[in-house]
Amino acid sequence: MNRFRLLTAALCLSVFSASASAQATEPLPDALQQRLLQLSEARQWRHLLHVRDHVFTARTISQNDDDNFFLAEQGKSDFNAEIVAAYRAFLRTGMADNMSAQCHFPARYHWLKQQFPERHFIDQSCSELDEWLAELDAYSLTLIFPASHINSPSSMYGHTLVRMDRKDPRKSKLLSYSVNFAANADPTDNELVFSYKGLAGGYPGVVSVMPYYVKTNEYQHMEYRDVWEYELDFTPAEVRQFARHVWETQDTYFDYYFFDENCSYRLLALLDAASERADLADDFSIKAVPVDTIRSLQKRDLIKRAHYRPSAATSLEYKGQQSSPQVNLAARELVDTEQQIAQLIAGLTPRDQARALELAHAYARYLAIKKKQSSPQLRKRTLAILSARSKIKVSSEFDETPPPPVRDDQGHLTQRARFTAGQSGDDAFAQLSWRIAYHEVMDLPSGFVPGSQIQMGEVDLRYWSDSDELKLQNFRVVDVLSLSHQTFFQKPIAWSVSVGLERFNAPESELYSYLKVGFGRSYLTGLGRFYGLAEGQLLADNQFDEGYQLSFGPRAGWLIQDDQFQHQLELNWQPLATYDNPARRSLSWQLGYRLSDSMQLRAGFERQLMRSQGNNETELSFVWYF
Structure with a gap:
């Protein structure tokens, strides 16, 4: 093209x-x-x-x-x-x-x-256009939503693309063509540079058309993301106009902005151009979170139905949950060791042998994708596993992976206002907070990835009653926390990064800038999610001896994300400090209670200790999602 x-x-x-x-x-x-x-x-x-x-x-x-x-x-x-x-x-x-x-x-x-x-x-005469439209054979449209992928900065909020389906239902959807809008990024840019340029409009965004199976492989298998498919209520005439408009935009470019003029926003604009009934992009002037763009389509009754496609990783974990510990152990050893296959499955029933071999094949694929290449030894072992499975004529009887009880677009809305009354030491305060997007681990969890937190653009304005002053207490530019837990087959790393401005919990405290980065592990038990991170913090302001403080220490917590109650207990201790010696410690506790799909009540307590001086802060908050 x-x-x-x-x-x-x-x-x-x-x-x-x-x-x-x-x-x-x-x-x-x-x-x-x-x-x-x-x-x-x-x-x-x-x-x-x-x-x-x-x-x-x-x-x-x-x-x-x-x-x-x-x-x-x-x-x-x-x-x-x-x-x-x-x-x-x-x-x-x-x-x-x-x-x-x-x-x-x-x-x-x-x-x-x-x-x-x-x-x-x-x-x-337009022979190239005619041939292209005939190849597409577009009759209906389906919005594809690969769910959020917390471990990739470019995919934290999810992604959307549009599939152009043919009229004949017997033809495979995988062979249909999909329309995608994405930043034409420099492949040599690292994730930090990508994030900066994506926020600042440093990349051209381009419309591309490719077979749907290419994107399916990328999202379901390469990135291990669940996919939701939303059938759109567009007429065949509107679909043809959509295809014509894609033709005239696909070799041009738009400046790409991660927060507003992104993949989801641009696809809505393409749909607007195809139908007199649509004015979807007009809903988004400051931000365009993919899940909100789906809600915009729903608001206008442009979605017929939704279909769920689990990722390979989700299917692997669900099969593991249906299997006994002996089957899971055999499946892992079938891949991780070089023992004879017949010997490893000898003590299992025929059905469990089939399960172990199918699990082993799924696990081998996961390892190949995780390492971005399959070693000759792994390929050889995978073929041997498939050969062994073909000789067992018994069904594994695995159930299909069920869809989540709540879709991503059915969770709380992504903007948040929070009204807080509290006491810090001897001083009372009132605080108004506004967050532009998206989700915190203490927010209502339904429809979001458990243990994930992505906050951008949150401002906390605090009024101190004793001093009659209004101050900026916090400004979170970005605050990401990924508490993906360890499982029998997958061992993800928990991590966090936070950048912004904040004050210590006292009315006389000065504002300082910060960068906090941590890595560790998270474990899911019957009592909730337990995590531990090794976190480094860089604080900068003239209140520190050398103008900044660099410290390092543990961050540990206990998180419960129930539909009705939310709970988080966290300890943060920074004993290793340079350029300003005092170690900092804090212990915080929060409890949330769901009032409705858009409202939450919270109570919290935090004790901060620095230079042998402690400060206790208690608060009660009303949270509104809109």
């Missing part, structure tokens, strides 16, 4: 420029000019151009940042000039195959032709 830029450049330089002295300079009738002016202000025309009101600049311009996306020189901001240029270009006849504006902008041409049923537009 890279031909688009070359052909468009040739088109702009030869066809349109050549005609500028003729048709472009000929004045249009007044009535036609007025009609085009009205149409340039139509919502659907602006959707086709991806025009939005920019919140921070107060400008109304197209979000497409590629000059090749426009026919008029000022088409990015002058929508009347763009529609006039399009109207003139679409009237041209005698064009070479694939060289007309109709071929490069088929969605705009289709819409504009509908607005002038009395005018005879002559369709030009």
Whole structure:
């Protein structure tokens, strides 16, 4: 599809420029000019151009940042000039195959032709477009939501793409084509650079079309993410218009912003351009969390039904839960050791032998993907396991992996306000907090990955009653905690990273900046989730002897995430400190109670100790998700 830029450049330089002295300079009738002016202000025309009101600049311009996306020189901001240029270009006849504006902008041409049923537009030859549309054979649309993947910064909030399904239900969905929008990132950038550029718009975002099985392999197997499929209520005519619009955008680019102009937002904008009924992207001006974009579709009754596809890792764990300890141990030893297969499964019943071999195969795939390559020894062992399984004619009788009781889009809303009254030492305070996104381990857990926390853009404003002062108590730029627990087959690392500004718990405390990073382990038991991290902290401010303090120590906790009650007890001790010697210790406890799907009541206590001075803080909070 890279031909688009070359052909468009040739088109702009030869066809349109050549005609500028003729048709472009000929004045249009007044009535036609007025009609085009009205149409340039139509919502659907602006959707086709991806025009939005920019919140921070107060400008109304197209979000497409590629000059090749426009026919008029000022088409990015002058929508009347763009529609006039399009109207003139679409009237041209005698064009070479694939060289007309109709071929490069088929969605705009289709819409504009509908607005002038009395005018005879002559369709030009577009063989490449026709072949492409025939190959897609798109009849219906399905929104694909690979769930959040806490161990990948680029996938923390989840992701969305659109699959274009064929009319014949007998044809495999895996062979359908999918539409994806993603940052065209530099492969040499590390995760930290990727995160920064993704937040700052440092990458171009591009629309791409590829077979669905390619993405399925990537998300279900390569990244081990569960997938939800939402069948959309778009008519076949709207689906065809969607495909036309994808054609005219896929070789252009939009500046990519991780927080708002991301994959989910751009796909909503593509859907808006396909249907007069849709105005989905208008719901998102500051942030676009993928799960919220699904809610936007639901609000407009554009989702028919949802289907769940478990990841390979989820299926592996569920099969392990159905098996006895002896079967699980045999399955792991079948892969981790070189003992004879027949010897390892000799003491098992035929059904358990089948289970052990199928589990071993799933475990071998997991190891190959985790290491990003399969060793010759592992490949040889995997083939031997499959051969042994083929000789056992008994079914393993594994149940299908059930969907979660609550879908990701059925959890609490991602913005949060928190109203707190408390006592810190001898001073009373009231605090108002607002978080732009997304989830904390003490939030209502239904619909979210257990043990996961991703908070961005949280501000805590605290009013101290005794001093009659309002202060910024905390500003969390990003706060991530992954407490993925150890299982029999998987041994993930628990980790945390937090960046922002905060104060110690006392009214006279000064604000300091911080960076906190930790790594450790998490274990899930019948009593809850227990975790321990080795955490390093860098604090910077002139209140420290050298302007900053670097410390290191343990962070341990006990977490319960029940639908009705939430509980967290955490100890943080930083005994190893440099550039400012006093060690810091804190013990915190929080208890949450669910009032409704959008409300929670919390109580908390924290004791901080530094320089032999202790401070106790208690609080009661009302939490509202919106």
